[in-house]
Amino acid sequence: xxxxxxxxxxxxxxxxxxxxxxxxxxxxxxxxxxxxxxxxxxxxxxxxxxxxxxxxxxxxxxxxxxxxxxxxxxxxxxxxxxxxxxxxxxxxxxxxxxxxxxxxxxxxxxxxxxxxxxxxxxxxxxxxxxxxxxxxxxxxxxxxxxxxxxxxxxxxxxxxxxxxxxxxxxxxxxxxxxxxxxxxxxxxxxxxxxxxxxxxxxxxxxxxxxxxxxxxxxxxxxxxxxxxxxxxxxxxxxxxxxxxxxxxxxxxxxxxxxxxxxxxxxxxxxxxxxxxxxxxxxxxxxxxxxxxxxxxxxxxxxxxxxxxxxxxxxxxxxxxxxxxxxxxxxxxxxxxxxxxxxxxxxxxxxxxxxxxxxxxxxxxxxxxxxxxxxxxxxxxxxxxxxxxxxxxxxxxxxxxxxxxxxxxxxxxxxxxxxxxxxx
Amino acid sequence: xxxxxxxxxxxxxxxxxxxxxxxxxxxxxxxxxxxxxxxxxxxxxxxxxxxxxxxxxxxxxxxxxxxxxxxxxxxxxxxxxxxxxxxxxxxxxxxxxxxxxxxxxxxxxxxxxxxxxxxxxxxxxxxxxxxxxxxxxxxxxxxxxxxxxxxxxxxxxxxxxxxxxxxxxxxxxxxxxxxxxxxxxxxxxxxxxxxxxxxxxxxxxxxxxxxxxxxxxxxxxxxxxxxxxxxxxxxxxxxxxxxxxxxxxxxxxxxxxxxxxxxxxxxxxxxxxxxxxxxxxxxxx
Numbered sequence: 001x002x003x004x005x006x007x008x009x010x011x012x013x014x015x016x017x018x019x020x021x022x023x024x025x026x027x028x029x030x031x032x033x034x035x036x037x038x039x040x041x042x043x044x045x046x047x048x049x050x051x052x053x054x055x056x057x058x059x060x061x062x063x064x065x066x067x068x069x070x071x072x073x074x075x076x077x078x079x080x081x082x083x084x085x086x087x088x089x090x091x092x093x094x095x096x097x098x099x100x101x102x103x104x105x106x107x108x109x110x111x112x113x114x115x116x117x118x119x120x121x122x123x124x125x126x127x128x129x130x131x132x133x134x135x136x137x138x139x140x141x142x143x144x145x146x147x148x149x150x151x152x153x154x155x156x157x158x159x160x161x162x163x164x165x166x167x168x169x170x171x172x173x174x175x176x177x178x179x180x181x182x183x184x185x186x187x188x189x190x191x192x193x194x195x196x197x198x199x200x201x202x203x204x205x206x207x208x209x210x211x212x213x214x215x216x217x218x219x220x221x222x223x224x225x226x227x228x229x230x231x232x233x234x235x236x237x238x239x240x241x242x243x244x245x246x247x248x249x250x251x252x253x254x255x256x257x258x259x260x261x262x263x264x265x266x267x268x269x270x271x272x273x274x275x276x277x278x279x280x281x282x283x284x285x286x287x288x289x290x291x292x293x294x295x296x297x298x299x300x301x302x303x304x305x306x307x308x309x310x311x312x313x314x315x316x317x318x319x320x321x322x323x324x325x326x327x328x329x330x331x332x333x334x335x336x337x338x339x340x341x342x343x344x345x346x347x348x349x350x351x352x353x354x355x356x357x358x359x360x361x362x363x364x365x366x367x368x369x370x371x372x373x374x375x376x377x378x379x380x381x382x383x384x385x386x387x388x389x390x391x392x393x394x395x396x397x398x399x400x401x402x403x404x405x406x407x408x409x410x411x412x413x414x415x416x417x418x419x420x421x422x423x
Numbered sequence: 424x425x426x427x428x429x430x431x432x433x434x435x436x437x438x439x440x441x442x443x444x445x446x447x448x449x450x451x452x453x454x455x456x457x458x459x460x461x462x463x464x465x466x467x468x469x470x471x472x473x474x475x476x477x478x479x480x481x482x483x484x485x486x487x488x489x490x491x492x493x494x495x496x497x498x499x500x501x502x503x504x505x506x507x508x509x510x511x512x513x514x515x516x517x518x519x520x521x522x523x524x525x526x527x528x529x530x531x532x533x534x535x536x537x538x539x540x541x542x543x544x545x546x547x548x549x550x551x552x553x554x555x556x557x558x559x560x561x562x563x564x565x566x567x568x569x570x571x572x573x574x575x576x577x578x579x580x581x582x583x584x585x586x587x588x589x590x591x592x593x594x595x596x597x598x599x600x601x602x603x604x605x606x607x608x609x610x611x612x613x614x615x616x617x618x619x620x621x622x623x624x625x626x627x628x629x630x631x632x633x634x635x636x637x638x639x640x641x642x643x644x645x646x647x648x649x650x651x652x653x654x655x656x657x658x659x660x661x662x663x664x665x666x667x668x669x670x671x672x673x674x675x676x677x678x679x680x681x682x683x684x685x686x687x688x689x690x691x692x693x694x695x696x697x698x699x700x701x702x703x704x705x706x707x708x
Contacts, residue, residue, distance in 0.1 A: 005447065055543055
């Protein structure tokens with residue numbers, strides 16, 4: 001029992017012309033749990049959902065619900081309910097008429113319409129045209145449509161978009177309740193934090209490919225590494241350098257955070273303190289931290305976040321800029337706001353010539369190693385660094401150690417990331 | 424999930440757990456297979472629950488009645504002699520203009536679902552795509568047919584009461600009401616098929632207006648002798664002229680006559696509708 005409501009995808013692939021939206025995706029969604037479907041924007045979540053519902057035909061592979069393709073199910077709306085897009089309603093129709101037409105289409109008794117309107121809390125606006133609904137109200141209407149057939153399998157595509165905190169809380173509980181009743185609940189989101197509190201199981205995709213398929217517990221224990229944040233007096237950069245090399249010698253990994261603090265892994269806090277004391281370095285901060293799930297998720301997906309425009313655009317601008325020109329480093333931010341470039345052996349034509357001074361070795365300490373190679377290559381990059389990052393202690397010209405990563409001009413969000421994520 | 428349905432399925436309530444301990448949810452709402460009848464009810468709800476339907480049909484009724492009556496009033500007040508001209512043919516202009524709202528409604532019936540994204544919700548609730556399109560076609564056709572029949576009959580009655588010309592025969596009556604209504608409703612059905620193929624309201628309406636007007640306009644500008652035959656054919660088979668055949672108001676004496684226009688349009692519509700069914704089954708939505 002139970003398995004007849006399982007969603008199973010096997011080798012699911014969808015191409016739209018030259019673009020591959022989903023590639024070779026295989027997973028199972030089991031009843032009785034909330035399964036989170038996680039991925040950055042444009043990673044193929046909605047495409048996958050549409051294929052599950054038989055709206056889009058896979059280019060290859062197949063997906064079944066309880067062993068049958070959706071379009072072959074008998075009484076499909078009584079077995080599967082879905083919220084795909086909150087705005088996918090005719091705005092000129094009242095909420096009640098909208099649900100009534102869907103109920104009639106599936107042979108569902110009319111009284112059920114008023115029930116679900118009550119469940120989602122729209123009973124007072126049931127007669128109003130949905131054109132005037134807020135996004136949150138639209139989400140509720142979409143959830144009502146999904147619940148209409150009281151199905152065993154429920155799919156929700158980004159259900160919390162536009163909901164207020166009360167609504168988010170309600171959706172979370174609704175998902176859990178539905179799953180506890182033995183239903184199969186498949187919820188997509190691009191927010192790890194949301195899934196961490198809602199889902200029991202996670203399926204993570206990036207660029208249409210499976211990145212992880214594991215329980216939330218496993219995901220947390222596998223991905224939340226402890227680290228220590230160490231801050232030395234900002235006024236004395238040489239102290240920081242000193243401590244960094246001492247810690248590295250002692251077997252720790254040191255990364256630089258955006259504001260100049262060091263993130264140390266591999267050493268216990270007392271040991272760091274002892275080492276600092278021996279090296280005669282004063283500490284302004286020494287605190288234990290745990291990388292958040294959000295960060296773990298970003299590490300996992302950053303390689304899959306779209307960065308495809310980079311190489312070509314750079315190549316296009318590179319030639320003229322080799323000549324004396326006034327541009328400083330417009331290119332670096334294109335790597336995305338946090339992502340170090342995935343290790344691309346021989347990739348990245350514009351940088352390929354550079355010896356990659358910051359390559360693997362000296363800098364397990366770079367918030368944005370994306371920029372590291374640039375100074376070695378682009379003579380105009382260096383001047384950009386100091387003004388952009390006054391606290392960055394490393395003197396650009398000095399060193400085996402490449403200049404401290406300048407915060408890229410358009411880094412919109414400060415974030416630090418381990419470069420040793422092997423993606 | 425409580426009371427209302429439990430009487431219907433009391434035996435399911437006490438055993439929510441499956442042997443292995445994996446709870447499998449069973450809905451207390453009785454499950455029954457959905458049919459074309461359900462889809463028809465759904466489409467009927469859809470078509471009458473949006474204002475645009477009321478607007479387009481309202482405009483259509485106003486045009487057919489208003490222009491039909493105005494032309495009668497004009498003729499009767501000017502005291503002009505109708506001579507051999509059939510009295511019912513005065514309804515022609517109103518119906519010709521009234522065809523445009525019907526085309527709009529036909530296109531909107533399908534294309535608005537694509538415009539709003541509603542089609543995905545609909546096809547999730549009913550994976551049988553051809554059932555959805557069939558229901559739409561039937562509901563729309565019946566609505567368009569009934570409204571046109573009532574308005575053309577009304578206009579005809581008023582015209583024959585106001586004017587004294589040649590008394591229309593039963594056959595005349597039949598063609599000017601039933602024939603015209605079937606023709607207009609079929610034209611609307613063609614629009615529905617085009618709307619389903621194009622999946623874009625404005626595009627499909629433009630195409631349909633072109634289909635109605637272009638042959639006539641093209642023919643008007645074909646002055647060359649060598650094109651005379653083509654010009655003649657475009658005139659005769661243009662939709663306004665075919666509509667005129669039902670009123671014996673055709674511009675030429677050759678070409679389609681009697682009920683021919685209906686069969687011609689029905690053939691074209693069947694082909695377009697067939698294409699729409701195929702495309703709907705094959706394409707992603």
